[in-house]
Amino acid sequence: MKKRGAFDLRSSADLRQKIDPDTLETFKEFPPPQVYPAGTELFEQGSVPQEVWAISHGFVKLVFLHQDAKEMIVALRSPGWVLGAAAVVLANPSPVTATTLTPCRLKRISSGHFLRLLQTDLRFSWYLSLVYSREVLEQIVRTAEQSMLPARLRLEMLLGQFISSLRSPHSKGSIRFELPLRNWEIAQLLGVTPEHLSRILCELTKEGIIRRAKGWILVERPEKLRHGRA
Known part of the structure; x- marks a missing residue:
């Protein structure tokens, strides 16, 4: 019996890297991207x-609202994803609400135009197949990550x-950015309590990897983040 090869969950970020947002530039049917501020709702659950x-630039969060009014972030979407x-395609209500998490550059196309493009442009159909195949794999890997990888x-x-x-990709040194998620939202994504998240952030701070101030994070030593290039 052939021995199964082990899949390294820590390299699962490669699934996201291979979706090239520049590919969308080749589809003339998509208009040039427009800038949308953080907090813009793109479509609503239901x-x-x-x-x-x-998405050409920025991050979008997908949020599920439970009937008891509790919100849960299902996923983050970055450049290259189609929302x-x-x-x-299924003519079904969306199970999530999509909202820009950061200022974003987004291309948008009407649903009717999109369906015609999907049916007539083989290159676009193939690109969308790649996007959603990676989404399926990412969901499987994320489920495994929650069980197998440490929260840190x-x-x-x-x-x-x-x-x-x-x-x-080739720049070095520290980087400063405003974390667009609140602590409880990060904890949700990681599947931990806010208290445990706080302990992990304190560990990273004590080790000199990050520094926090008024909502900003300065990553002093990015090279110390394991598999940091997600």
Whole structure:
């Protein structure tokens, strides 16, 4: 019996890296991106999106609202992701609300135009297949991460996602950015309590890896973040 190869969960960030947002620039049907401030709602849970959105820059959060009015962040979406497409294709209400987490550059296209493009442009259909295949894999890996990887490593990978979106791959040195998530939201994404998250942040601070001040995080030693280039 052939021995199974082990899958390194710590390298799962590569799934996100391979979605190239510049590919969208080749589809002339998508208009040039526009800038949207943080907190802009793109589509709402329970309604069929009238438009499909493609992220060129920034982060969008997908939030599920439970019937008891509790919110849960289901996922973060970064450049290269296409939002609302699944609900449009199936003509089903979206199970989540999509809201810009940071200032974003987004392309948008009407649902009708999107469906015509999907049916007539083979290159675009293939690109969307890649995007959603990676989403399926990412969801599987994320479920495994919650069970198998320590919370600190998951936090370091999350910080790495923000770092990689803010600077070029070859730049070095410290980086300062405003964390767009509140502590309880980060704790939700990591599957830990806010108290445990606070302990992890204190550890990183004591080790000189990060410094915090008034909502800002200065990552003093990015190279010390394990698998930081998420």
